[in-house]
Each structure stands twice: as structure tokens, then as C-alpha cells.
Amino acid sequence: MAKKIVAPxxxxxxxxxxxxxxxxxxxxxxxxxxxxxxxxxxxPCALIGVSVFVLMERIKEVRSGEEDDLGKY
Incomplete structure (x- = not known):
């Protein structure tokens, strides 16, 4: 799991x-x-906020087991 969080x-x-x-x-x-x-x-402040928000969402996805949503389609 930690390897999937490193890149983001x-x-x-x-x-x-x-x-x-x-x-x-x-x-x-x-x-x-x-x-x-x-x-x-x-x-830039807004973009920093969005970037951190997206990172938090990605970490939640990885922890919940939704690593690859594209594989479902």
C-alpha cells in the first residue's frame, strides 16, 4: 500500500x-x-489547496482499496 502512495x-x-x-x-x-x-x-494558493485536497482523496482511495477505477470499465 505504501508504494501506491509514494508517487502521488x-x-x-x-x-x-x-x-x-x-x-x-x-x-x-x-x-x-x-x-x-x-x-x-x-x-498559486488556490492551486496548492486543490493539489493537497486531491492528494488526500487519492490516499483515501488507496486505503479503501479503490486503487484502479479504470479497470472496471
């Missing part, structure tokens, strides 16, 4: 690091208007 966790960690980089870049860049900085901060 690694991908989620990489995505979160990528989104944090873009968040930092948008907020610290000089010359950008405040409205664009706010939008540039909200979008």
Missing part, C-alpha cells in the same frame, strides 16, 4: 514547490501593480 505524494510535493516558487516570484517582483500581485498570490 512526490508529485504533490513537486507541484507545491513549483507553486510556491511562482507565488514568491509574483509577490517579490518590483514594478508589478498591487492588483496583479494579489491575483498572482491567490491563484
Amino acid at each position: 505524494v512526490v508529485i504533490t510535493v513537486l507541484l507545491v514547490v513549483y507553486f510556491i516558487f511562482w507565488l514568491w516570484l509574483c509577490v517579490t517582483m518590483p514594478g508589478i501593480p498591487l492588483a496583479l500581485k494579489i491575483i498572482g498570490a491567490v491563484i
